[in-house]
Amino acid sequence: MRSPTKRAPEAPVLPRFAVPWRAVGYTLVAGLALLYVLPFAIQVATSFKTMPDAAANPLTLWPTTPTTAAYERLFGIADSAESVPFLRWLGNSTVVTLLVTGGRVLFDSMAGYALARLNFPGRRLLFVLLLSVMAVPGVVLLIPKFLVLNTFGMFDSYAGMVVPLLVDAAGIFIMKQFFESVPREVEEAARIDGAGAFRIYWSVVLPMARPALITLTILSFQGSWNEFTHYLVSTQSSEYETLTTGLARLVAGGLGSGTQYPLKLAAAALSTIPVAILFFCFQRYFIRGANSGSVKE
Template sequence: MQGKAALSKGFIYLLLILGSLLMLLPFIWMLSTSLKSSGEVTAMPPIWIPEDFKWENYAEAFEMAPFVRYIINSAIVTVLSTIGELLTTILAAYAFSRVNFYGRDFIFAILLGTMMVPGEVLLIPNYVTLSNLGWIDQYEALIVPWLASIFSIFLLRQFFLGIPKELSYAAKIDGCRDFRFLWTIMVPLAKPALITIVLLKAIGSWNAFLWPLIVTQSKEMRTLPVGLTSFSTEAGTIYELLMAASTMIILPMIILYIILQKYIIEGVAKAGIKG
């Protein structure tokens, strides 16, 4: 029986390793292509390891477009939208988990129902709304529509529900009001869930492409993912420079995820979400 269990466990590990390699394959190809010459990029059969590593591709890619401006724009949008979503999520999650008001569960059910609406359906209405407000090609268009997330509210609400109600009862006996109880007790206890929300939001905002592409018109307002279009011209796409720029863009988020991935597992596990 022990041999059979070990064999089964080894088979599971083998599948996990193969799955991991399959997931890493696009990143390996991206890194490999970023160090190739233009001839090696289009060579058949494909070349995985370049004969001569073209590190200058990174410098050339950085100079081909105003990436300093793109980095500043992406940083501003990511930081402000993450802070805004965090604030709205904390307040909304506390209201839906701890505050009793008429129609609370019904309103929350409606909000959850909006998650089934594809985001692409809302592109035109949102664009028309922002156009009427005069926010097109402004930071407001990149930030304001993303200051709240139903998924984040749901995640944090589930976490708040797992915190014993006896803490709130004891706090009220000591004269602690709801707002103070939220920020001094609930928020510190919900650190894993909050870090999960921040990390997911930061990665999503940093890598956003479609919405910034729609609402920005000038190079001064472009973010990093939209700036990658600079490597695609009528003459074709410069793949080695495109992959070099993509590597530079993705690397900060990969490092951030590796450092904080344990909080995602802990936050989701404690929130009671399965799937």
């Protein structure tokens, strides 16, 4: 006998009102996305306006007479009596951010591995203190931070800008939680082969922590790039100004008279580009929780 042919499963039939409600949902999400993007679009459009046009038409998305005068002034191309040291701000922010990001990734991962795997007296108390530090608002520590930097002679220097930010409690917590998810069999196999604690951390466990390391790198880069209060209390001279402190002085009118909306918004738009590029390139690692690796038999 011929076996009966198998019929392909029929596609589920959506209810009558499912498609309209789905369209309403997509429309609502798209509207909220446009509402979120609108301020940034206005910011970019205003940066290409003249000052009279920005004052007369602040919310228009297309300049009446497009111009790049604001960007030319920021990069020193245009001759202006009121110069803006944007390149110096950009250089300071780049140097400090790279140093802080590298230090945080190294020290936070080392501290997280120690809390997750090493047995030493006071480990639980140290972890409780770590959680307590995360609960303290950063504003509360501004005056003590200034006093400590001034006492150690680090005030108004690159060391005072970088060293206090090299270790972050949230980063240690992230790395500790990830290292606890790594199978212990991997470390035990490496320990049988004669590897010490640091060798296991550096050569075995750390390569498996790539998703957590990239997440920590993005968070550290974004946090140090956008840092304002720490740089405000750790520096005084204009030569140490970063993008955040320099833009604050520019917005407050410290570098000239008038509103200068195109100039301010052009500087603000340029300062967001590095963080946006980094986030969109590595955003998938924020939701990737699986780690790579194998158990040696």
